[in-house]
Amino acid sequence: MPYPGSGDRRLRSPRDLGAEMIGDMVCIQVDNLTKRYGKLLAVDHISFKVEQGELFGFLGPNGAGKTTTVRMLTGIIRADEGSASILGHKASSLGAKQMSGVLPEMANAYTDLSGWNNLMLVAQLYGVPTKEARERGAGLLQKMGLEPRKDDLVKGYSKGMKQRLILCMALISDPQILFLDEPTSGLDVQSARLIKGLLQDLNARGKTIFLTTHDMDEANQLCHRVAIINQGRIVAIDAPDKIRLATGGVHSVEISFNGEASMEALAKLSGVNSVKKLGDKYRLYTADPGDLVALVVQFSGLNHLKIVSLNILAPTLEDAFVALTEKERK
Amino acid sequence: MPSGATVLQQARRCLIIASKDIRIYYSKGPVVIFGVLFPVFLFLSFTIGRHLEIDFMIPGLIGMVLFFTATAISPIVVPWETQARTLERLMSCPVTIETIILGDILASFAFGLGISLVPIVIGLALGISISSPLVLAAAVILAAFGFAALGNVFSIPPTNLPATVNMIASVVKFPVVFISGIFIPLDELPAWGRAISYVSPLTYFTDIARRCIQGQGYLPVAVDLLALLAFAVLLLAVAVTFHRRTMPRRI
Numbered sequence: 001m002p003y004p005g006s007g008d009r010r011l012r013s014p015r016d017l018g019a020e021m022i023g024d025m026v027c028i029q030v031d032n033l034t035k036r037y038g039k040l041l042a043v044d045h046i047s048f049k050v051e052q053g054e055l056f057g058f059l060g061p062n063g064a065g066k067t068t069t070v071r072m073l074t075g076i077i078r079a080d081e082g083s084a085s086i087l088g089h090k091a092s093s094l095g096a097k098q099m100s101g102v103l104p105e106m107a108n109a110y111t112d113l114s115g116w117n118n119l120m121l122v123a124q125l126y127g128v129p130t131k132e133a134r135e136r137g138a139g140l141l142q143k144m145g146l147e148p149r150k151d152d153l154v155k156g157y158s159k160g161m162k163q164r165l166i167l168c169m170a171l172i173s174d175p176q177i178l179f180l181d182e183p184t185s186g187l188d189v190q191s192a193r194l195i196k197g198l199l200q201d202l203n204a205r206g207k208t209i210f211l212t213t214h215d216m217d218e219a220n221q222l223c224h225r226v227a228i229i230n231q232g233r234i235v236a237i238d239a240p241d242k243i244r245l246a247t248g249g250v251h252s253v254e255i256s257f258n259g260e261a262s263m264e265a266l267a268k269l270s271g272v273n274s275v276k277k278l279g280d281k282y283r284l285y286t287a288d289p290g291d292l293v294a295l296v297v298q299f300s301g302l303n304h305l306k307i308v309s310l311n312i313l314a315p316t317l318e319d320a321f322v323a324l325t326e327k328e329r330k
Numbered sequence: 331m332p333s334g335a336t337v338l339q340q341a342r343r344c345l346i347i348a349s350k351d352i353r354i355y356y357s358k359g360p361v362v363i364f365g366v367l368f369p370v371f372l373f374l375s376f377t378i379g380r381h382l383e384i385d386f387m388i389p390g391l392i393g394m395v396l397f398f399t400a401t402a403i404s405p406i407v408v409p410w411e412t413q414a415r416t417l418e419r420l421m422s423c424p425v426t427i428e429t430i431i432l433g434d435i436l437a438s439f440a441f442g443l444g445i446s447l448v449p450i451v452i453g454l455a456l457g458i459s460i461s462s463p464l465v466l467a468a469a470v471i472l473a474a475f476g477f478a479a480l481g482n483v484f485s486i487p488p489t490n491l492p493a494t495v496n497m498i499a500s501v502v503k504f505p506v507v508f509i510s511g512i513f514i515p516l517d518e519l520p521a522w523g524r525a526i527s528y529v530s531p532l533t534y535f536t537d538i539a540r541r542c543i544q545g546q547g548y549l550p551v552a553v554d555l556l557a558l559l560a561f562a563v564l565l566l567a568v569a570v571t572f573h574r575r576t577m578p579r580r581i
Contacts (some may be wrong), residue, residue: 074422077578094336094424102422106417112354124346125423127339166419179422 027052027208028073035068042105044070044232045082052087052176055203057223058212065232066212067105070181073210074102076112086177094314098126101175103166103214105182108291111155115146115165119172127175133172140168140201144194160191160297167195168188177208184218196222216318227319230325244270251289252313255296256281257305269295279307345409347425347433347491348440355403355410356441365402367530369394388393388453390512391538392470395449397510397532400442401503404481405495408573409435412490417534419425421581427574433483435475435566438478446470458543465551466542472558473535479565480531486572511536516548531561 009207028050035043043065052055060066071077073084075092091097105164110116123133141147144164154162163183170178180199184192186282199222203209214220219226219227227237237245266282269276271292286292289312300307332340353363373394377387411417420430450460460466484499509523510532511518517526527533534557541547547554 071418071581076418076421076581094426097422100422102419104418104422106415107419109419110350110354110416111414117353121350122419122423123345125343125420125425126341128426169419222374318371 014245016032025052031086033079034081036080036291041232046234052204052225055209057219059228060229074179084305099176101170103170103183108155109165114151116150122169123172160187179210181212210242220317235324240317253284253292254281256308262291338552344429344433349438359478365399365437370396374469384446384456385435385544388458389543390484391449393536396446396514397441399445400477401481403441404438404478405436405484405499407431408485409492411494428570431573450580454511460542462542469538474529476562479569482569488576506530534558
């Protein structure tokens, strides 16, 4: 079943997927985690839990503390205060790293090695037996569409291919938990869809995924719960729908005509709070979209305009995100 | 305190990191230039036209080549990985910072060991004889490890530019060559020159090489070997201690 509003029939709702697999066991436990860079408080005493089998989104504007948090959870940097554990192991310990697969932000594979050799290198570093590594590696490369180029040096790969390879490297040890820092950032549509589809499959098979992203649609499509971090502090943490509704955003009616319409006239329609022109479309913000649709149809008839498209838009996670982060800024 | 199984596991992963470094970095331009070509041409520029005995030249040449080759790879790996954005991926694997550093040192050590065989073979072909091959072999191994650790110390400042590290390394390496008995044997140095030479690990290797090939050294063999061991341990400890602090700052 397609997730409402996704427009992508291959992507399924996180509510349909894996929800039954979320157990009571805590996979990630974060208590008062804090990181300072000089006078800057990059992460400010944050606490949260991620259940096993959950696909957890971690959202925030640039510089909010997302990557710093992921780096503390994956043992790259040490926290100044507080603690974090992964399946009961201290976050920076070898035990925690052994159970985690990591796709760091802006990471690269070794460009002087082939895709296959990169994969086998990581398998060796995780102590995966050779036969198992070869079988799993071949399967992952096949799934990610890299099999035909597996023996080519990575320096000849496109950005999307490199990112898919790094995801394969994160998965070669069959980890119980995945940390993905902006895995689809800057990728072409095909690569992004491939990665998102794989994440859903992995989560459906019970993997816990900690996903950092800027992309609100991606978070909305994939995540069971999201946390929004701003200026180092968590400002909201809940299911995407609950966050959307809790912030009380307004609905809008998006419409396009076969000709130009007067913005002033549209703004004067009853119940319209404001009007925006977005390309060839007009977006009318309102608290009562049902009544406004009838008025817009009437407006088009009176002005001899034909309606080309008309959509009612609910407040999005992006609206909630902007509202929450703006509120914090003020 | 890590368990025996953990130590063994990390030792295996250290060798995997060393093998990765060997595959990637041995053919890099700075390694070939600073590690192989540079010492050979430097040596030739000081020896050609001076009618020196082959027994005198070969210990110096072995010392120069071992010093430059063993310090060629270990300084550039960490900055190179920072620049290429592969370091964070490596650090997120179940390996400690100590394992990463030791792996880089081992790759440099193996490079020094392998290339230093070239002047030894050339020397043997030209008719030199080695009075104590086992002592020379022990000295080559200890010195190569110590020099590789020294190279790693050069990369402690958290820069992502291999050229910056090579500059820092050159500032140290060239003076060390001149005070280590390569061109002037220890017994011909003035007392103050000899005092300075004792701070260089290369001094002890050159002295032992002269004893094994030329038949005359200045210090007792045991002192040379112990000094090389002490430098290797000290430099490894410095490299690990400081990289533990600076490596997370590279990310």
